[in-house]
């Protein structure tokens with residue numbers, strides 16, 4: 577029997593995914609699940625045929641340059657890929673795959689959870705029940721923002737943005753969007769396109785950030801853009817923390833320009849800007865967008881499908897470069 581290829585896996589995988597991986601490959605696992613330093617990553621990949629990474633691994637040009645020659649492919653357990661320098665991978669002739677589609681619904685679900693949680697003050701309400709500071713029902717107690725029928729602006733109308741729009745239509749929301757390219761009518765489903773992101777902002781009672789991270793969108797939501805939002809808007813982010821200028825968002829939440837925000841992703845997570853922890857009007861989640869058993873299994877299987885294709889000499893189903 578030919579020798580099985582060796583895969584170096586940087587983080588712990590869901591059990592079902594590990595079972596399939598270890599059946600088909602020589603798997604080098606990270607049982608402790610710690611986040612690896614660049615040196616640990618490079619050392620761990622010694623003699624491996626491929627690496628299976630996650631968004632917590634920073635595959636900069638420098639790290640990719642140091643990967644052992646044995647490594648012939650990078651598969652990431654994520655749809656996002658701003659943690660991998662694709663140019664550097666391409667220059668080294670390393671194919672890179674990701675895991676699109678399978679996490680679209682789970683992530684869109686979390687966007688709606690954030691919208692409702694932020695608009696209806698779920699964090700404050702939950703805390704009041706737990707710490708017994710809730711005294712009685714009252715006509716004016718903890719009033720939130722009504723979501724049904726409001727305008728939702730979506731920045732980035734890819735798969736996840738469209739899935740957020742679909743859910744928002746069930747709340748009778750009027751959907752506006754900005755995308756680099758206008759969608760065909762059958763995908764737009766009545767959503768109103770804005771050619772410039774700046775023109776989208778005044779229409780956002782709710783703003784959902786769904787564009788990819790990376791240099792092009794870094795700190796896209798800054799003080800100037802926040803100023804263009806309607807007063808008392810609600811902002812949610814399920815994409816990447818880097819799209820938001822934390823200082824500007826925190827200032828707008830403190831001043832009351834924005835009603836609230838719902839955030840699942842953060843710059844430098846898990847070391848988030850400490851200002852968020854002090855604010856009552858942010859609903860915070862620890863990057864749970866794709867965190868369901870079904871979705872994480874599907875992501876893992878997709879990563880394995882790509883590795884299988886590579887080692888069988890077939891085209892990668894989800895090749896980035």
Ligand code: DGY
Nearest residue numbers: 653654655656865866
């Ligand atoms: C991804 O796949 O990029 C997500 O952020 C992980 O939930």
